[in-house]
Amino acid sequence: FRRTERTRRATYAGESMHHDLFMLHTPDDLGNKYVLILIDEWSDYRWARLLKSRDEYEGHLIDFVVWMGRRSEGKMKHLSAGESVHEHGLVRIMQDGAGDSTSNFLRRFFAGKAIDVFYAVPGAAEQNGRAEKGGSDIMKTAEALRRGRNVPKKYLSFAVLAAVYVANRMPNQSSRGGTRTPYEDFEGVEVSWGLLLSPVHVFGCQCWAVDSAQVRENQTKSERADADVDPCAFLGYAEMKKAFVLLNLRTGV
DSSP states (O other): OOOOOOOOSOOSTTSEEEEEEEEOSSOOTTOOOEEEEEEETTTOOEEEEEESSGGGHHHHHHHHHHHHHHHHHHHHTTOOTTOOGGGSSOOEEEEOOSGGGOOHHHHHHHHHTTOEEEEOOTTOGGGGHHHHHHHHHHHHHHHHHHHHTTOOGGGHHHHHHHHHHHHTTSOBTTSGGGTBOHHHHHHTOOOOHHHHHTTOOOTTOEEEEEOHHHHHHOOSHHHHHTSOEEEEEEEEEOTTSSOEEEEETTTOO
16 A cells, blocks of 8 residues: 655644545445545544445535544543643544535534634645545555456445555554554554454455354354355455455345
């Protein structure tokens, strides 16, 4: 994954965010056509939100800002001596100057949260270069993951989410000599690479899923071994859960 240079204004994780909207070449089965990609300036941590239409842009961005605010409030409850309450909140957003990003409603919302918003000049996308480059990198990686295993185009949205998950757990060459990952920098923790990468699997690879209901019902090892097993394709990582996203090749679900 390509990393942008660490010439930045942010001094802590979550202070400054960059974001941009990208289009999926083929909508998925849920009707998602766009991807909102957000990047933390300090840590290079990335998020992806799937949208069915551009009309959902405002809602997703507001939900993200609210979530960041709650995260900051939680950190402020555990301030150490000498830390400022201003060292944990989102104070700056960089975005395109397109119509979706410049609505009066969003302006009022950001003003109410005391968040400074900087808009790129229309036609000068390079002014939002971190989101442009970082988002483009994710989209290209997702397409490579999909083509690498001949996964149908309608599953590109899953490849995007998988690419973001992996990018956040790859060493960041612009941080501390290339020994830190965006996940560690954003969360403020140190995790061994083995633990970070242990859940990572090849997108689209074959795997097998066991009927969890049968496993719970069958108590002995021999009975559990006889539980139904379905062939599946690996499509990524569940959000907010310690689980994988699989496509059942028998049922198509």
